[in-house]
Amino acid sequence: MDQKQAASNQRQIQIDQLEQQNKELRKALRTSEEKLAAVLEGTDTKVWQLDVASQALKIFNAPWGAMLGYRQDEIEASVSGWESCLHPDDRVEVVAAFEAHLRGESDAFEVEHRMLHKDGSSSWVSDRGRVVEFDQQGKPLRMIGAHRDITQEKLYQQRLAKLIDHDPLTGLLNRSALIKKYQALDTADSDKAALLFIDLDNFKYVNDHYGHKFGDLVLCYIADMLKSMLLANSTICRFGGDEFVILHACAEPSQLIELAESLLAPFKVPLSVEGESMNVGLSIGISVFEIGIDCFSDVCQRADQAMYQVKRNGKNNLQFCSLIT
The missing domain is CATH 3.30.70.270 (Reverse transcriptase/Diguanylate cyclase domain)
Structure with missing residues (x-):
């Protein structure tokens, strides 16, 4: 076997190793997501991820839009799709807090607000997230967070306030x-x-x-x-x-x-x-x-x-x- 063939074989071995590692990483990622979904199953907490550059949003433990009664093809899995479901009375405050965190003006994005459902009803959520990855210039690349349905808590607080007053x-x-x-x-x-x-x-x-x-x-x-x-x-x-x-x-x-x-x-x-x-x-x-x-x-x-x-x-x-x- 000449030197050229040996080098080619070595490159192929390296490629095969990388592909195997990539396969194992994808499997580990799926396993982690499955474990996360199992842990959160039956709770009102949904874990989300934002790709800042593309503005694409992903929810790990539920189909996108399912919480609001939408099919995945009915609402865009993006920041604009999310904003379109914010209650109009809360939208300005929520978007301002979200953008302020992306600009580095706060340690975390954290706010309680209402979301509009497909049927016109609304629910309260506690939304919290933070940027977890930056580029070399310090610009945000990826953000991870979770939102939790707190509608029943809000209703209880309202009933309690009414009892008090x-x-x-x-x-x-x-x-x-x-x-x-x-x-x-x-x-x-x-x-x-x-x-x-x-x-x-x-x-x-x-x-x-x-x-x-x-x-x-x-x-x-x-x-x-x-x-x-x-x-x-x-x-x-x-x-x-x-x-x-x-x-x-x-x-x-x-x-x-x-x-x-x-x-x-x-x-x-x-x-x-x-x-x-x-x-x-x-x-x-x-x-x-x-x-x-x-x-x-x-x-x-x-x-x-x-x-x-x-x-x-x-x-x-x-x-x-x-x-x-």
């Missing part, structure tokens, strides 16, 4: 939520606002005569009535028992009187609830206050005093605290 019987805001609203008032439109303290007249008779279960139905019925008659700049809460408080972001006396009288009007005649007729009224005390100066408890106490003045004067009426003698 809402009265469980009527669905209205509760006292603590109203105090937050009071503290959040600003003087952009006016330096004064008003608080209306409402106590139901003759409600004790309803409870005693029909029972507390029926009394709860009446409370819910009245809560819905009051809420439906509010103005755009009003907030109502169930303060406790048969007491309601309205925070009105305007101190104009004529508007306050108009609001209070509109609330009183339906109670001029007997209410009919579940086929039962009953006389229930509203005693309304009104306190005007200076935003950012008067504390909630003082304003509430003044409105409460005005409400009791209505009780003493015959019930089912309104009274400004400044008119108390």
Whole structure:
């Protein structure tokens, strides 16, 4: 065998070795992907990879688009395809965070956002990734991350927030939520606002005569009535028992009187609830206050005093605290 033939044989051996190594690497990669898919199977976590140059995206443990109800041929496996599925209310924030990380302005891309499904519904995901490979000039080549469906967690958080801020019987805001609203008032439109303290007249008779279960139905019925008659700049809460408080972001006396009288009007005649007729009224005390100066408890106490003045004067009426003698 001459030297030329020997060199050729050596090159072929090297090629065969490289092909064998490549085959083994591909097999190892498939095995790793299979192991990853097995570990993540049954979870809501999907692992993805981005080729920065081509903008191609790949999900390792699920068909591309399956999470959103698409077939693989219905949506492009790319950054633009991903962006098209971002909820419009979240898109600007998410894309900005993604691009900021690619520019090296953050340690990781990390954001919670909504994705749009093929059927028009949406789901929440927690998305996190980072660049794992750079070229010699330090430009990003490859990015790896994972997104996890957190829709149920978000729904739980929303339900918990509602329980914290809402009265469980009527669905209205509760006292603590109203105090937050009071503290959040600003003087952009006016330096004064008003608080209306409402106590139901003759409600004790309803409870005693029909029972507390029926009394709860009446409370819910009245809560819905009051809420439906509010103005755009009003907030109502169930303060406790048969007491309601309205925070009105305007101190104009004529508007306050108009609001209070509109609330009183339906109670001029007997209410009919579940086929039962009953006389229930509203005693309304009104306190005007200076935003950012008067504390909630003082304003509430003044409105409460005005409400009791209505009780003493015959019930089912309104009274400004400044008119108390």
